[in-house]
Amino acid sequence: MQINISCISNDIPYPVISLQILTFEVEGQEGSTIIDKVTRTVTVPLKETINLKEVVVKQCKVTEGVEAPLDSATVIDLSSPKKYTISLYQDYEWTIQASQTIERKLTIKNQFGKPKINSKTHEITAEVAKMASQKNVYISDIKLGPAEISTQTFLDPSGNEVEIPLNTALDFSFPKTVIVRYHDIEEKWTISISRSDKSVATGEADAWVNVAWLHGNGEEGANNGFEYKPADSSEWKVVAAENVNDDDGELTARLSGLKSNTTYVYRAYSGSDYGEEVSFTTSEPVTLPGGSFDEWHQVDKVWNPWAINGTPIWDTGNKGATTMGDSNTQPTDDTWNGKGKAARLESKFIGLGSIGKFAAGNLFIGEYIRTEGTNGVLDFGKPFTARPTKLKGHYKYSTAPISYVSSGYEHLKEKPDTCAIYIALTDWKEPLEIRTKPSDLSVFNKNDPGVIAYAEFYSGETVTEYKSFELTLDYRDTSRVPTYLVLVCSASKFGDFFVGGPGALLYVDDFSLEYDY
Numbered sequence: 001m002q003i004n005i006s007c008i009s010n011d012i013p014y015p016v017i018s019l020q021i022l023t024f025e026v027e028g029q030e031g032s033t034i035i036d037k038v039t040r041t042v043t044v045p046l047k048e049t050i051n052l053k054e055v056v057v058k059q060c061k062v063t064e065g066v067e068a069p070l071d072s073a074t075v076i077d078l079s080s081p082k083k084y085t086i087s088l089y090q091d092y093e094w095t096i097q098a099s100q101t102i103e104r105k106l107t108i109k110n111q112f113g114k115p116k117i118n119s120k121t122h123e124i125t126a127e128v129a130k131m132a133s134q135k136n137v138y139i140s141d142i143k144l145g146p147a148e149i150s151t152q153t154f155l156d157p158s159g160n161e162v163e164i165p166l167n168t169a170l171d172f173s174f175p176k177t178v179i180v181r182y183h184d185i186e187e188k189w190t191i192s193i194s195r196s197d198k199s200v201a202t203g204e205a206d207a208w209v210n211v212a213w214l215h216g217n218g219e220e221g222a223n224n225g226f227e228y229k230p231a232d233s234s235e236w237k238v239v240a241a242e243n244v245n246d247d248d249g250e251l252t253a254r255l256s257g258l259k260s261n262t263t264y265v266y267r268a269y270s271g272s273d274y275g276e277e278v279s280f281t282t283s284e285p286v287t288l289p290g291g292s293f294d295e296w297h298q299v300d301k302v303w304n305p306w307a308i309n310g311t312p313i314w315d316t317g318n319k320g321a322t323t324m325g326d327s328n329t330q331p332t333d334d335t336w337n338g339k340g341k342a343a344r345l346e347s348k349f350i351g352l353g354s355i356g357k358f359a360a361g362n363l364f365i366g367e368y369i370r371t372e373g374t375n376g377v378l379d380f381g382k383p384f385t386a387r388p389t390k391l392k393g394h395y396k397y398s399t400a401p402i403s404y405v406s407s408g409y410e411h412l413k414e415k416p417d418t419c420a421i422y423i424a425l426t427d428w429k430e431p432l433e434i435r436t437k438p439s440d441l442s443v444f445n446k447n448d449p450g451v452i453a454y455a456e457f458y459s460g461e462t463v464t465e466y467k468s469f470e471l472t473l474d475y476r477d478t479s480r481v482p483t484y485l486v487l488v489c490s491a492s493k494f495g496d497f498f499v500g501g502p503g504a505l506l507y508v509d510d511f512s513l514e515y516d517y
Contacts, residue, residue, distance in 0.1 A: 019086040021069075021094055022440055023061040032445040036429070040094045044078075045449055048102040048146040051183045052079040055098065061440060062086055069094070099449075102146055109138035111248045112196040113217035122189045127196040129219040129249070136169045137193055142178075144189055150182040200224075202268045202275035206478040208387045209285045209515035212255045213478040214239070216268030216275055220249040228255060228266035231279060256516055258282050286386035288487075289313040291393075291511035294340035296331040303327040305343065305363065312367065313382055319368045320376040321359050325350040328361045335509050336394035336466035342509035347417065347491040347500045349404070358404035360495020361506060364488040366431060379431035380444055384485035388513035391423045391455060391471040391487070395508050396463045400501030402492075406438065409499045415460075417501035418493040421508070422446070422456035423471060425482040432486070436496055443496045444486065452480045458493055466509065487511070 024033045024042045028050035034043040046055070055078045060070040069084035076082060078098035086092045106115045106124055115126035128137065142164060144152055153161040155177040164178070172193040180187045199222075203215030218224035224246050226239040244253040251268055258264065261284050268275040293314075295307040301322040305314040318327040325348070332344040345361030357374045366380045399416040426432075428450045435442040446454050455471035489508050492500030 019063045019066055019088055019090075019092040021060065021062050021086070021096075022435075023059055023442065024096065025058040025060075027056040027058055029058075032448040034448075034450065038430075040092060042094060042096045043099050044096070046078075046098050046100045048100060049149055050100065052098055052100060053077045053183070063088075064440070070096075103143065104145075105141060105143050106139070106191065107141040107248060108193065109140060109220070111220050111250075112198075113201070114247075114250045122187050124189060124191045126191070126193045128193060130196050130199055131219070132195060134173055134193055134195055135171045137172045138167055138169060139164065140167055142166075144178060144187070145180045145182045150180055152178055152180045155179055155188075198275075199273045200268050200270035200275040202266065202278045204278065205266065205280035207280040207282050208389075209260045209283050210256060210258050211389060211516055212258060212264070212266075212280055212282065214251075214253040214255055214266055214268075216251040218246070218249050218251055218268060218270030222249075222271045224249070224251055224268070224270045226251070226253050226255070226266055226268055227274075228264055230259075231263040231265050260284050260515070283386070285388075285515045286384070286513070288391075288511055288513045289382075291513075292340055293331070293343045293509055293511075296341060298327075301326055303330045305329075305331075314363060314365055315368045315378075316364070317359060317362050317368060317376055317378075320371045320374075321350050323350075323371055323374075324356050325359075328359055329363055332507065334507060336468075337510075342507050343489070345489060345491040345506040345508070347400070347495065347504040348502045358495075358498045358500055358502070360490050360492035360500050361504070362488070362490045362495060363508065365485055369433075372437060375435070375437035377436075378434040380434055380488070381426065381428065381431040381484035381486045383483060384425070385482055386513075386515075387425070387453075387475075387482065388515050389473055390514035391473070391511065392468065392514060393421075393508060393511040394466045394468050395419070395421065395506065396466045397459060397491075397507070398462050398464075398503070398505040399460050400503035400505075402499065402501045404502070405499050406497050409494060409497060412494070412499060417491070417504040418458050418460040419504070419506045420456070420458050420488070420490045420493040421469070421471070422454070422486075422488055423473065424451050424486040425453040425473065426450045426484045426486060427452055427480055427482060428484050431484065434496070436498070438497075441496075444488070452477055452482055466507070 028047045030047045031045040057070045057074045060068045062068045066088050081095050081097040084094050104117050110128045110132035112127040112129045117124050175190050175192040178189040201217045206213040214226050225244050227236040229236050239253045263281045265277050265279045267277045290313045297308040302318045306312045316329040321328045328346045330344050331341045335342040347360045350356050350359045365382050369377045397419045401414050402412050405413050453473040453475040455473045491504045491506040
């Protein structure tokens with residue numbers, strides 16, 4: 001008799017758990033780490049003096065229950081991207097890379113515009129004004145490596161290294177070679193200087209709604225500036241001198257008071273010479289969605305700051321607060337002008353007896369994603385591409401003594417709580433995930449490299465009647481176009497860290513965006 005023996009197979013699939021790097025920090029970091037969960041890439045910005053080959057890890061946190069690929073104090077080489085695998089049932093490969101910007105500059109007398117510095121080919125090309133000579137070039141400043149740790153020398157025709165003489169006539173009829181050394185790196189740079197055939201040039205404009213930023217080049221030391229006019233006008237107007245910045249012939253100007261959706265023409269001038277005419281068109285203003293705070297609806301105990309069947313723009317932490325209490329952000333008829341609704345944000349202890357947690361009253365543009373235990377996971381930001389210049393609104397506030405503190409904030413106990421309102425425009429690829437769990441904390445950082453513009457308001461004083469406020473956005477780059485708008489209000493400044501005073505109460509009403517200075 002033949003007996004057939006077959007193997008018993010285990011067809012029960014392993015659970016699919018997406019393993020993520022949640023937090024990554026290193027010594028010498030400058031700004032926030034960017035974690036892209038889609039491409040599984042971690043980009044850490046480093047100060048220019050840090051040796052990429054010897055980067056020291058401070059912290060690496062991954063999905064709970066999984067071992068991190070890198071321990072603290074580990075030294076890693078980030079001179080090129082590194083691959084690391086995180087495993088639990090499945091393998092997930094992550095890439096960790098560094099971004100490091102070394103400020104490099106060359107300043108010469110009679111400079112025409114900014115030098116073009118190519119950090120990949122180690123080449124610098126610069127121009128002097130057409131009235132200057134290539135044989136008598138004066139270098140007033142040169143920096144091609146990291147600050148304080150670099151050496152830089154000229155290579156003479158005999159191949160010897162000599163000190164770079166500043167403010168001394170140098171012959172640049174032919175390119176010169178500079179040797180730059182830092183860490184264990186040696187770079188050979190080539191500097192070429194030519195004479196421009198122009199005394200003035202008009203650049204491209206960064207056109208907003210009622211403001212435009214103008215660019216151009218003129219001769220160093222000359223009477224430099226800009227003129228402009230509507231495209232359908234024949235009358236040129238001079239941009240006020242106080243609005244023009246002349247940086248060794250590199251010209252920029254802020255031109256305000258423009259009409260939206262209008263085409264203008266401008267030109268740079270240097271002395272009696274004019275550059276070519278360049279046109280630009282301003283854009284339309286975009287109102288702040290839901291800024292009146294008039295529309296709300298309630299689902300069970302949760303108050304939501306949008307109309308039933310409306311499009312959610314704002315959200316609150318109410319979904320987390322109502323797991324053990326009531327909504328601590330609610331609509332109110334107590335408005336600044338007696339019309340519509342306002343938002344009432346109250347900080348309080350949510351729970352029963354000793355079971356619970358301090359929760360700050362909050363309101364933000366974004367979405368409350370989920371509650372993990374007694375902690376929240378949120379997305380900050382909604383898509384937005386306009387470039388406002390100000391945030392205006394109305395508020396009143398009642399402070400309260402801080403009685404709940406966490407590690408590192410003990411010094412704030414019994415001090416008056418502080419309300420917070422801040423706005424940011426970013427060019428993120430996706431909303432910022434906020435996590436309040438202390439062991440897995442992720443909060444907004446105004447120094448994040450993705451932040452284009454930012455403004456903030458903090459106050460620990462009690463204001464019993466509504467006051468208006470106005471925040472002017474500080475733009476770090478006028479050419480970058482936003483992709484997301486972040487706007488956050490909180491009755492307790494450090495609510496993300498469960499720090500604050502029960503009873504702190506913030507009212508906000510009628511927020512709006514402005515588009516001129």
